[in-house]
Amino acid sequence: xxxxxxxxxxYFIDYHEGNLPPxxxxxxxxxxxxxxxxxxxxxxxxxxxxxADQNIIFRNKKSLKKEExxxxxxxxxxxxxxxxxxxxxxxxxxxxxxxxxxxxxxxQLHELYLRTRSIADYSITYPDKAVxxxxxxxxxxxxxxxxxxxxxxxVIFIGITAYFRFAPAxxxxxTSIPQRLETRPSGxxxxxxxxxxxxxxxxxxxxxxxxxxxxREPPVRLASVHPLTVTPSTQDTYAAVIxxxxxxxxxxxxxxxxxxxxxxxxxxxxxxxxxxxxxxAPFSVENSNRQTTDPGKLSIWDIADLGxxxxxxxxxxxxTLVRKYNEDGNVxxxxxxxx
Amino acid sequence: MHADGVFRFILKNLRNEHDAQxxxxxxxxxxxxxHRKLDGGKARSYLFTTAYHTMIDHIRKNKPTGSMENQAExxxxxxxxxxxxxxxxxxxxxxxxxxVQKSVILLRDYEGYSYHEISKITGLNESQVKVxxxxxxxxxxxxxxxxxxxx
Numbered sequence: 001x002x003x004x005x006x007x008x009x010x011y012f013i014d015y016h017e018g019n020l021p022p023x024x025x026x027x028x029x030x031x032x033x034x035x036x037x038x039x040x041x042x043x044x045x046x047x048x049x050x051x052a053d054q055n056i057i058f059r060n061k062k063s064l065k066k067e068e069x070x071x072x073x074x075x076x077x078x079x080x081x082x083x084x085x086x087x088x089x090x091x092x093x094x095x096x097x098x099x100x101x102x103x104x105x106x107x108q109l110h111e112l113y114l115r116t117r118s119i120a121d122y123s124i125t126y127p128d129k130a131v132x133x134x135x136x137x138x139x140x141x142x143x144x145x146x147x148x149x150x151x152x153x154x155v156i157f158i159g160i161t162a163y164f165r166f167a168p169a170x171x172x173x174x175t176s177i178p179q180r181l182e183t184r185p186s187g188x189x190x191x192x193x194x195x196x197x198x199x200x201x202x203x204x205x206x207x208x209x210x211x212x213x214x215x216r217e218p219p220v221r222l223a224s225v226h227p228l229t230v231t232p233s234t235q236d237t238y239a240a241v242i243x244x245x246x247x248x249x250x251x252x253x254x255x256x257x258x259x260x261x262x263x264x265x266x267x268x269x270x271x272x273x274x275x276x277x278x279x280x281a282p283f284s285v286e287n288s289n290r291q292t293t294d295p296g297k298l299s300i301w302d303i304a305d306l307g308x309x310x311x312x313x314x315x316x317x318x319x320t321l322v323r324k325y326n327e328d329g330n331v332x333x334x335x336x337x338x339x
Numbered sequence: 340m341h342a343d344g345v346f347r348f349i350l351k352n353l354r355n356e357h358d359a360q361x362x363x364x365x366x367x368x369x370x371x372x373x374h375r376k377l378d379g380g381k382a383r384s385y386l387f388t389t390a391y392h393t394m395i396d397h398i399r400k401n402k403p404t405g406s407m408e409n410q411a412e413x414x415x416x417x418x419x420x421x422x423x424x425x426x427x428x429x430x431x432x433x434x435x436x437x438x439v440q441k442s443v444i445l446l447r448d449y450e451g452y453s454y455h456e457i458s459k460i461t462g463l464n465e466s467q468v469k470v471x472x473x474x475x476x477x478x479x480x481x482x483x484x485x486x487x488x489x490x
Contacts, residue, residue, distance in 0.1 A: 081476050085447075087469070109480075115425060116479035118433065118448040124350060126342035127360070132367040 003031045008038060012045045080109050084117075157311070160319060160336055308336075341383045342367070344450060345390045351445055352394055352438065362397065366390040387450070388460045391442060398438050425483065432482035436475055439463070443471045444479075 003011050003024075011028050014020040020028065032039055082088050083096040099106040126132070308321045320337040342363055350359040366389040370382060377385055433441050439461065446452045446460060454465045454472075461468070482488060 077477055077480075078473070081473050085469075085472065112480050112484060113476060115483060116429065116432075116476050118351070118429065118445055120344075120347050120449040122343075122347075124343070124347050126346040126363055129342055131364060132342055 003027055005035065005038075008035075012042050016045045076106060076109055080106070080113050083110070084113055160311075304334075341386050344383075345386050348387065348442075348445055348449055349390055349394050351433075351449070352441060353397070354434075358397060362390055362393045365393055384456065384459065387446070387452075391446075391460050392462075394442075395438060428483050428488050429479065431488075432479045435482065436478060440471045440475045443468055444475045447472055 008028075008031065011020065011024065011031075015025065015028055032042060079088075079092070079096055079099075083093065088096060096106075100110055101107075304321055308319055312319055322335040322337045323333070345366060346359055346363045349362050350356060353359050353362075366386050369389050370377075370386055373385070374382070433444070436444070443457055443461060443463075446457045452460070454468045457463070457468045458465045463471070
C-alpha cells in the first residue's frame with residue numbers, strides 16, 4: 001500500500017522506530033517533499049518520550065538488602081562436597097582420592113566437611129507410640145479367620161444378652177441334665193423322683209450337695225419325677241440347673257432345643273436359638289471328662305467357664321454354661337442359662 | 340515403625356518437643372486415612388512428606404515477627420555465645436539455614452535419602468535439592484571455622 005495522506009502516520013512511526021525498510025524510506029522522503037505541510041508533524045514524532053526525573057533517588061538502598069549466606073563455590077569445595085555426596089564420576093573420584101593422599105589442604109577441607117554432617121541422636125524416640133496406632137478398623141490387620149471369629153463372638157454376646165433380656169421372667173429357663181448321667185463315674189448324686197415343686201433353697205433336700213447363689217434362689221420348680229444327676233465338682237455351675245423339670249433329649253439337634261413356650265414368647269429367643277446352635281457346634285466334639293484324660297490340663301470348658309465368668313463380671317450378668325452329655329459321658333451340646 | 344525417625348527429623352528442625360509430637364501424630368493420622376491408597380513400601384516416604392509439609396506450614400504460621408533492628412540485635416547477641424562442643428555449633432549453624440535448606444540437609448544426613456527421594460518429599464526438583472545441599476554444606480563449613488565459633 002502506497003503512502004498517502006490517510007496512512008502517513010504509520011510510516012512516520014515506523015521510520016522513527018527504525019522499522020521502515022530502505023525502499024519505503026525513499027518513498028517516505030518523496031512523500032514529505034510532495035507534502036511540505038506534514039514536515040513539522042514528521043519531526044514531532046522524533047521527539048524523545050517523557051522521562052522520569054533521574055535526580056530523584058532512594059538514598060538508603062543498603063537498608064533494603066538482606067545479606068545472603070550463599071558464599072561462592074570454589075573448585076575444591078565443590079570437589080570435596082561432590083566426593084562426599086557420591087556425585088563424582090569414576091575418573092573424578094580417582095582424582096579426588098589422589099588429592100586426598102597428596103594435598104594437605106584438600107585433606108583438611110575434606111575433614112572439615114565431614115564435621116558438618118549431622119548425626120541423628122538415636123536415643124531420641126517418639127514417647128507414646130500407642131497413640132499413633134490406628135484407632136478403628138483394625139480388622140484389616142487381622143487374619144481372615146480372626147475377623148469371622150470376632151464377628152461371631154459379637155453376635156453370640158449380643159444374642160445372649162438379648163435372649164435373656166427378652167425371655168419371659170416367670171419361666172424356668174434351663175433345661176435338664178440328662179437322666180443317662182446316672183451311669184457316669186462315682187461322685188454323682190442322684191435326685192430321687194417324686195420331688196415336689198421347690199420354691200426356695202430350703203426345699204432342696206439336704207442329701208443334695210448343692211451350693212446356692214443367693215440371687216438364684218427363687219423361683220425354681222421341680223415339676224417332674226425324673227431322676228437327675230449332679231456332678232459335685234461343678235455344683236456351682238449347676239445349682240440353678242438341677243431343678244428343671246423336663247427330661248431332656250441328648251441326641252441329634254434336639255439337644256439344643258429350647259423350651260417351646262419360651263421360644264414362642266421370645267422373639268429374640270427365636271432369632272438367636274439358631275445362632276446358638278451353630279456357635280456351639282464346635283464344642284460338641286469336646287470331651288468333658290477331663291478327669292479321665294488329663295486332670296492337670298485346662299480343657300476348653302475351663303476356658304469357656306472363665307469366659308462366662310468374665311462376661312458376668314463385666315456386664316453384671318448371671319449366665320451359666322450348661323453342658324449336655326451323651327450316653328458315653330461326652331458333651332453333646334451346650335446351653336447358656338441365666339436368670 | 341517410622342515414628343522415631345520422623346520425630347527426630349521434626350524435632351531437630353523445630354526444637355520443640357510438643358510441636359514435633361503433634362506433627363508426628365498428625366502425619367500418622369493422615370497415613371491411616373490414606374493407607375489404602377498407598378503401596379506398602381511407601382509409608383515411610385509418605386510420613387516424611389506429610390510431616391515435612393506440616394512442619395513447613397507450622398513454621399510459617401508461627402514465624403516470629405519483629406523489626407529488622409530487633410533481629411539484628413538478636414543476631415548480635417548470639418555472636419558472644421560460648422560453645423562447649425561441635426554439635427552445639429553445628430546446631431546453631433543449622434538454625435541459620437532457611438527451613439527448606441535445613442530440612443534437605445537433615446533428610447540427607449539423618450535418613451540417607453537420595454536427591455530424588457528428597458525431591459519427592461520436599462516438592463523441589465533434584466537440581467534444587469543438590470544446590471541446597473551443596474550451599475548448605477559450604478555454609479556449615481564456613482560457620483564452624485569462623486573465629487567467633489571456635490570452641
